[in-house]
Amino acid sequence: MMAFRHVAIIGLGLIGSSVARATRRALPEVRITGHDADAGVRETAARIGLADAICETAGEAVRGADLVMLCVPVGAMAAAAGGIADDLAADVVITDVGGSKESVLAALRGVLPDAVIVPGHPVAGTEYSGPEAGFATLFRGRWCILTPEEASDPAPVARLRAFWEALGANVEIMTPRHHDLVLAVTSHVPHLIAYSIVGTASDLEEVTQSEVIKFSAGGFRDFTRIAASDPTMWRDVFLNNREAVLEILQRLTEDVTMLQRAIRWGDGDTLFDLFTRTRAIRRSIIAQGQDDAAADFGRSHGETGNAASDSMLTR
Amino acid sequence: MMAFRHVAIIGLGLIGSSVARATRRALPEVRITGHDADAGVRETAARIGLADAICETAGEAVRGADLVMLCVPVGAMAAAAGGIADDLAADVVITDVGGSKESVLAALRGVLPDAVIVPGHPVAGTEYSGPEAGFATLFRGRWCILTPEEASDPAPVARLRAFWEALGANVEIMTPRHHDLVLAVTSHVPHLIAYSIVGTASDLEEVTQSEVIKFSAGGFRDFTRIAASDPTMWRDVFLNNREAVLEILQRLTEDVTMLQRAIRWGDGDTLFDLFTRTRAIRRSIIAQGQDDAAADFGRSHGETGNAASDSMLTR
Incomplete structure (x- = not known):
């Protein structure tokens, strides 16, 4: 060839x-x-x-x-x-x-x-x-x-x-159509949610932006990485994959609403079942080489943090 | 003392x-x-x-x-x-x-x-x-x-x-009350959304779980890290910080709905403005030492990936 x-x-x-x-x-x-x-x-x-x-x-x-x-x-x-x-x-x-x-x-x-x-x-x-x-x-x-x-x-x-x-x-x-649906799930909606949650957090009156930044290690900072991606590129992606993004977003909204209801009514089993199921996906992503197994993305925790994280690689 | x-x-x-x-x-x-x-x-x-x-x-x-x-x-x-x-x-x-x-x-x-x-x-x-x-x-x-x-x-x-x-x-x-609100923003709601999006993705009929895993490098995998956290601990957090989580979740839902509308109506400016604003938050988190600046969380991209990422640290 x-x-x-x-x-x-x-x-x-x-x-x-x-x-x-x-x-x-x-x-x-x-x-x-x-x-x-x-x-x-x-x-x-x-x-x-x-x-x-x-x-x-x-x-x-x-x-x-x-x-x-x-x-x-x-x-x-x-x-x-x-x-x-x-x-x-x-x-x-x-x-x-x-x-x-x-x-x-x-x-x-x-x-x-x-x-x-x-x-x-x-x-x-x-x-x-x-x-x-x-x-x-x-x-x-x-x-x-x-x-x-x-x-x-x-x-x-x-x-x-x-x-x-x-x-x-x-x-x-x-096919182009299937690509657009797959990427809506694996990339576009995650980006939209990340952008959105970072926006929501920075708009609160009762919690200052400085607090959001300080305490971001609780999980928030993981969202900020993809919410720092190129704005022009991402605007265009959403405008050009409208249908698939809106479809997946609708499903996500329904699922979030269900969790919201579970929290309001104190339904711990629904939460626990989902939280258990999602761990398996993470393991598969690591097993297939699409992410690193290092704890906390291998972030450095002081001078020996990486050494500590390295020990996670075998689990 | x-x-x-x-x-x-x-x-x-x-x-x-x-x-x-x-x-x-x-x-x-x-x-x-x-x-x-x-x-x-x-x-x-x-x-x-x-x-x-x-x-x-x-x-x-x-x-x-x-x-x-x-x-x-x-x-x-x-x-x-x-x-x-x-x-x-x-x-x-x-x-x-x-x-x-x-x-x-x-x-x-x-x-x-x-x-x-x-x-x-x-x-x-x-x-x-x-x-x-x-x-x-x-x-x-x-x-x-x-x-x-x-x-x-x-x-x-x-x-x-x-x-x-x-x-x-x-x-x-x-105060305990302020803590609960700050953490709802910086940790609890991000975790809930991460769990939710991983759940939504694994429930689709048209996109297989294997596809979700394969193409997770498009952004999805960033969510799976925190969605792999301890299920018991997180169930209890949501049941015990109900009010603050529901309040922040409500705000996030409104903001996502606004973005959804912007996508449906082709309003690129609203998207672009938000996507630009969120980059600044990421920069502050890095500047304040709450995350590493390495591109892509310093993930390895083949044998020289880390070297390449290291060069990002100075920007």
């Missing part, structure tokens, strides 16, 4: 810059060109040597590329595709890394009706943004979901799968 | 065993006795040498102690106090580590009307339970809240403050 010779990355934030770094490390023979709409980001990317060339225009960046990866917020996909339409090589495969897939596929198809498009979504990230936040191992052991159209030629899908696997990811293929 | 000579720890789980370890390290001259209602826990505690003596009965453990710390779930406080009432020394200070304070104070007062009681709550923990999960540095840099009664003698409060400070904690004093 033909590998890609030249990858063009449009959008050089956390994900785009991680793709660049991972590609350089895993596939050093591949030419990497990049572009970002923000001049400051281009400057930083050039300074840190993120790609073989950081181009002033997206069109310039994609010229001659056989893989174009759009790493922009999902609300900017159509514009990004429009900016490269005239400069694409005949044999190019277009992909993206957007967090919603039905809307992105529709947006890209609208602008590039005849292109070979294989939408993708690497399920990985951190709470930091920008070209300096990326790192080569971000995708290692994580899953990348590809959502080709039903009538899609299998060859470009296979090439893109091989590319992501070279970067260390596991690849799964599903 | 007189330090404590002999600390009796009733309940040898994560917190009790961490108090034992921290005391032995910071105050090696203090005698430590311990008891747990569970024979298996007593056996483990004796085997790992958690205290100078692990006693068969709580009464035996508290005999001669000048500090008794009740480290049992808040629903078991009254029974624990009842089990030691006849064996307490005249000069003893009674404290606890429970996550709700109004109900615990009432429970302890009911059983020990004339004792010197200074309720406490170290805001620290991990998702692991049991005597082997504890470690000496758990409280270092974390806050411990003391909630003495208004008419309380200041001397025992000062001694208990000094004790917690010796264990590495910062101490804050507030």
